[in-house]
Amino acid sequence: DVVLTQTPPTLSATIGQSVSISCRSSQSLLHSNGNTYLHWLLQRPGQSPQLLIYLVSRLESGVPNRFSGSGSGTDFTLKISGVEAEDLGVYYCVQGTHAPRTFGGGTKLELK
């Protein structure tokens, strides 16, 4: 199975600070069809995960543009340009290129 390693596991930030989360894959996530099925999710406390970014860098409708995704192959990054209080929670990367679908271990974003 593909292993997704997220770093850091915990991130402390102040409001307005820009932060980045890394997701590294044990295999390339480039599918034979040319797509890279790497998405980013946010799980706020007490809620289910919600989609932020899909296919590496595409912003889900309704998600603020302070969120951005980048990367290719095995290395991916989620950036938040100016953390807001509503961004607190656990961020997960998830891949769907290789079966079975796998998830990163999560990065908890908390207020400093």
Added chain:
Amino acid sequence: EVQLVESGGSLVQPGGSLKLSCVASGFTFSNYWMDWVRQTPGKSLEWIGEINTDGSKTNYAPSIKDRFTISRDNAKSTLYLQMSNVKSDDTAIYYCTREGAYWGQGTLVTVSS
């Protein structure tokens, strides 16, 4: 808007059975593979299985293979998870997801005597 609403979670005894449902709306259900994912308290996410668009193909995680069955009714836009011979380790919040991107609110399954 994509919406997924799970139901059916409850307290069940070890060795018992339970059937979860997930009603989908806001998209053409029959066009998408669907997954079940679970999350134990304070832990990460565990993919447990998937089903193809017409229900003819399923894949399962080894941890639940031969105990859980995923099915779907495209006419009702509904996904199912039949759980059998449940164990305490199956205690979790169960989510249905559309290909790991869109998620329901989850339903809690507690396995305890």
